[in-house]
Amino acid sequence: MRKIEHIGIAVKSLETSNLLFEKLFGNPPYKEEEVASEGVKTSFFMNGPNKIELLEATNSESPIAKFLEKKGEGIHHIAFDVQDILSEMERLKNEGFIVLNETPKKGADNKLVAFLHPKGTNGVLIELCQEIEQK
Numbered sequence: 001m002r003k004i005e006h007i008g009i010a011v012k013s014l015e016t017s018n019l020l021f022e023k024l025f026g027n028p029p030y031k032e033e034e035v036a037s038e039g040v041k042t043s044f045f046m047n048g049p050n051k052i053e054l055l056e057a058t059n060s061e062s063p064i065a066k067f068l069e070k071k072g073e074g075i076h077h078i079a080f081d082v083q084d085i086l087s088e089m090e091r092l093k094n095e096g097f098i099v100l101n102e103t104p105k106k107g108a109d110n111k112l113v114a115f116l117h118p119k120g121t122n123g124v125l126i127e128l129c130q131e132i133e134q135k
Helices: 014-025 063-071 085-094
Strands: 003-010 031-035 040-047 050-057 074-081 105-107 111-116 125-131
Touching (some): 003 063, 003 125, 014 050, 050 063, 063 074
Parallel strands (some): 003 050, 074 125
Antiparallel strands (some): 003 074, 105 111
16 A cells, blocks of 8 residues: 545535535535446545545445445545555455455546455445556
8 A cells, every 4th residue: 555545525415515625625626426336426626635535325225325324424435545456455355354345346536446344444444546547
């Protein structure tokens, strides 16, 4: 893991939260995107070298909808940038972590992603992110 790639925050309304974070950071989101496979709409903000991802559920079965139902709005996950997601997934499995994906999947912001179960990471959902190379 090379650095924190972003912090994900679950929100009830992307529209409302975008306005709030725009006021907070003094600039609008640089990207909005829907990831249909995860049932989520996202927006991304830069704050200096740091990135914040806001996540809104698009259906009641999405992991974000379930998170909001249980915990309300707030920090959902911390994502770490990795150079080789497959080898990092294997390394973490060998260390005893529960990797929630058998293979990486396409996530938002041009990334391959995989998640570690929060039961093995002190209650924090950890996302591994690898930039998808442009061809």
